[in-house]
Amino acid sequence: MIIKDRILELRKMINEANIAYHTEDKPLISDFEYDMMLKELNELEEQYPEYDDPNSPTKKIGGGILDEFQKHTHSTPMMSLGNVFNEEELRGFYNKVNKVVDNFSIVSELKIDGLAVSLIYEQGKFIKAATRGNGLVGEDVTQNVRTIKSLPLTLKEPIDIEVRGEIYMSHASFKKANVERLEQGLDLFANPRNAAAGTIRQLDSKVVAKRDLSIFLYAIVNAKQYVQTQEELLKYLKHLGFPVNPYFKVAKNADELISYISEYDDLRKTLPYDTDGIVVKVNELSLHEMIGYTAKSPKFATAYKFEAEKQETVIKGIAFQVGRTGVITPVAELEPVLISGSMVSRATLHNEDYVLGKDIRINDYVLVHKAGEIIPEVLSVNLDKRTNQEPFKMIDTCPVCGSHLERKSGEADYYCMNENCTGKNVFSLIHFASRVAMDIESLGEKVVLLLHDLTYLQTIPDIYKLHLYKDELMELPGFGKKKVENLLDAIEKSKTQTFDRFIFGLGIKHVGAKVAKLLLKHFPTIDDLMNASFEALIDIHEIGEQIASSVVQYFSNEKNIEMINELRSFGINMAYQVQTTKDHEFSGKTFVLTGTLESFSRDQASSIIEKLGGKVSSSVSSKTNYLLAGSDAGSKLRKAQDLGVYVMSEEEFKEKTNE
Ligand SMILES: NC(=O)c1ccc[n+]([C@@H]2O[C@H](COP(=O)([O-])OP(=O)(O)OC[C@H]3O[C@@H](n4cnc5c(N)ncnc54)[C@H](O)[C@@H]3O)[C@@H](O)[C@H]2O)c1
Numbered sequence: 001m002i003i004k005d006r007i008l009e010l011r012k013m014i015n016e017a018n019i020a021y022h023t024e025d026k027p028l029i030s031d032f033e034y035d036m037m038l039k040e041l042n043e044l045e046e047q048y049p050e051y052d053d054p055n056s057p058t059k060k061i062g063g064g065i066l067d068e069f070q071k072h073t074h075s076t077p078m079m080s081l082g083n084v085f086n087e088e089e090l091r092g093f094y095n096k097v098n099k100v101v102d103n104f105s106i107v108s109e110l111k112i113d114g115l116a117v118s119l120i121y122e123q124g125k126f127i128k129a130a131t132r133g134n135g136l137v138g139e140d141v142t143q144n145v146r147t148i149k150s151l152p153l154t155l156k157e158p159i160d161i162e163v164r165g166e167i168y169m170s171h172a173s174f175k176k177a178n179v180e181r182l183e184q185g186l187d188l189f190a191n192p193r194n195a196a197a198g199t200i201r202q203l204d205s206k207v208v209a210k211r212d213l214s215i216f217l218y219a220i221v222n223a224k225q226y227v228q229t230q231e232e233l234l235k236y237l238k239h240l241g242f243p244v245n246p247y248f249k250v251a252k253n254a255d256e257l258i259s260y261i262s263e264y265d266d267l268r269k270t271l272p273y274d275t276d277g278i279v280v281k282v283n284e285l286s287l288h289e290m291i292g293y294t295a296k297s298p299k300f301a302t303a304y305k306f307e308a309e310k311q312e313t314v315i316k317g318i319a320f321q322v323g324r325t326g327v328i329t330p331v332a333e334l335e336p337v338l339i340s341g342s343m344v345s346r347a348t349l350h351n352e353d354y355v356l357g358k359d360i361r362i363n364d365y366v367l368v369h370k371a372g373e374i375i376p377e378v379l380s381v382n383l384d385k386r387t388n389q390e391p392f393k394m395i396d397t398c399p400v401c402g403s404h405l406e407r408k409s410g411e412a413d414y415y416c417m418n419e420n421c422t423g424k425n426v427f428s429l430i431h432f433a434s435r436v437a438m439d440i441e442s443l444g445e446k447v448v449l450l451l452h453d454l455t456y457l458q459t460i461p462d463i464y465k466l467h468l469y470k471d472e473l474m475e476l477p478g479f480g481k482k483k484v485e486n487l488l489d490a491i492e493k494s495k496t497q498t499f500d501r502f503i504f505g506l507g508i509k510h511v512g513a514k515v516a517k518l519l520l521k522h523f524p525t526i527d528d529l530m531n532a533s534f535e536a537l538i539d540i541h542e543i544g545e546q547i548a549s550s551v552v553q554y555f556s557n558e559k560n561i562e563m564i565n566e567l568r569s570f571g572i573n574m575a576y577q578v579q580t581t582k583d584h585e586f587s588g589k590t591f592v593l594t595g596t597l598e599s600f601s602r603d604q605a606s607s608i609i610e611k612l613g614g615k616v617s618s619s620v621s622s623k624t625n626y627l628l629a630g631s632d633a634g635s636k637l638r639k640a641q642d643l644g645v646y647v648m649s650e651e652e653f654k655e656k657t658n659e
């Protein structure tokens with residue numbers, strides 16, 4: 001490609017990324033990819049000044065302005081910062097400054113990953129807040145900023161002052177906001193920065209207040225009126241009552257500055273909010289004007305960017321997940337690898353275009369990072385390690401129901417259009433786990449929806465594979481170690497659930513809880529049931545043609561058999577046992593019956609109790625363990641209540657006896 005075309009291409013891609021990131025708060029590429037493109041463009045423009053353009057993104061601040069907000073013209077521009085990416089480049093920055101001035105020190109501060117705002121105070125009272133926007137003009141977000149709890153609305157001194165800082169969202173608030181978005185069926189925020197920026201540009205201040213934003217201040221407009229150095233400035237802000245990040249350090253020279261980097265990198269991993277680097281600034285304010293500015297940023301300060309953690313691993317396979325809308329997402333199954341403190345064994349591949357664009361193949365060595373806080377993503381392929389991998393091919397039928405997939409025009413995604421696709425139908429999963437079926441505590445509707453949206457759950461067998469993703473689950477919004485352990489325990493426990501609940505949980509048409517039990521009395525194992533003929537089924541007194549044909553149809557579907565065999569391999573109980581004596585809680589207990597039972601005669605109820613090892617007696621005494629009470633119970637009920645005998649309803653009796 002000729003240089004000029006590359007320059008134009010980079011400008012176009014960067015401009016597009018800027019709009020997605022700054023105006024729509026929805027990044028398309030990683031910050032690292034963005035930074036590398038901008039760096040390449042900067043270098044090309046320096047080398048080939050003949051292609052210079054005052055509108056190049058290297059000379060402009062990337063932010064947009066939403067029409068919904070009043071515009072605010074900044075008293076002095078809000079600038080960006082240059083970037084350096086390693087020690088050598090940081091030394092380069094230091095040396096450049098040193099060519100213009102000497103006898104200076106450097107303040108280093110954490111670079112808080114949020115969005116910049118300018119705040120105006122008059123007579124010590126908060127008056128106005130504005131976003132950076134395009135650097136010259138920003139959005140008036142006063143009402144929203146007012147909701148930030150840690151921001152003082154009145155300062156310790158009644159002065160006129162304009163200060164600048166970073167609004168950010170803590171990890172805890174970020175997770176909370178994303179849980180809410182999931183519940184509302186909205187797209188997740190990609191990371192806390194986008195969540196903070198999206199929130200501050202919300203039209204409804206009440207929503208902003210709920211999101212719990214935070215702020216650190218780090219600059220004063222016309223600071224020399226108040227202080228001499230950046231260090232004094234930070235202390236003065238604190239004195240006025242502003243939140244100031246406590247981790248700043250002053251270095252006398254480049255070596256000292258560089259010695260701080262690894263300390264900061266260790267520190268930041270322990271903080272409850274995101275930082276993406278260190279900002280270094282010449283400490284002496286009187287030197288700033290001498291050192292000067294570029295079109296976009298000061299030359300007396302720069303940002304040292306930490307490298308986001310990336311790890312290399314192998315793609316063992318590519319699975320396809322069906323979303324609630326029917327959208328098909330390819331997911332890379334990885335050789336597990338530790339990234340930013342947790343094991344990652346799967347990563348999203350987004351869609352066909354993404355995979356083909358990066359030419360990602362099974363058995364490739366790839367670089368993986370965590371996009372935002374949540375979803376691991378494959379960044380690139382290590383082509384040096386490629387042997388003879390087959391190119392990726394998108395599937396054309398639904399991995400769950402087998403229907404033909406459609407790619408809508410103008411979209412990168414394929415969809416399963418089958419309305420009855422169980423992959424789309426999260427409700428079949430919700431039903432399976434629910435109290436009335438397998439009764440997997442902790443796997444309620446909300447959790448199923450979340451895990452389905454995040455592609456961990458697709459089909460029933462996926463429930464029993466969740467333990468493979470324990471580490472990843474603990475990182476999810478709204479989850480923690482305890483919650484995940486409870487969930488996995490409950491899933492494990494459900495393997496011994498009674499077989500009739502399992503059959504009911506499968507959601508076979510017309511097979512409710514009662515019918516499931518009835519079927520199993522005649523066909524007590526999964527093999528018996530799978531092999532039951534239509535004739536044998538309708539031979540059962542209460543089973544009609546509708547149920548019989550539905551059962552036969554269900555078990556003649558290859559996909560269902562595969563699924564059941566997979567579940568069987570996980571050790572799920574697939575045999576029906578009428579519980580007998582010793583192990584049943586009725587064993588050795590004395591019952592008295594009273595009132596009218598709806599579903600049984602007294603004789604039937606008595607024989608059930610006896611079969612389970614209990615005794616039935618005719619009068620209530622202190623030796624009675626249970627009074628089974630139907631409707632219109634009379635004196636026996638009163639006596640039982642007086643004696644404190646447990647009164648069991650017919651409902652509970654049915655549940656406990658599985659009848
Ligand atoms: N992923 C994408 O598509 C995409 C697109 C555009 C921009 N970006 C990201 O945004 C960056 C560009 O944005 P930018 O122009 O705001 O530059 P920047 O974020 O790299 O640096 C400038 C900003 O740093 C912030 N900051 C945080 N702590 C600070 C401190 N202690 N002192 C001073 N400033 C501090 C301020 O908001 C300031 O405006 C890129 O480097 C990239 O990482 C990503």
Ligand SMILES: [Zn+2]
Nearest residue numbers: 398401416421
């Ligand atoms: Zn389907």
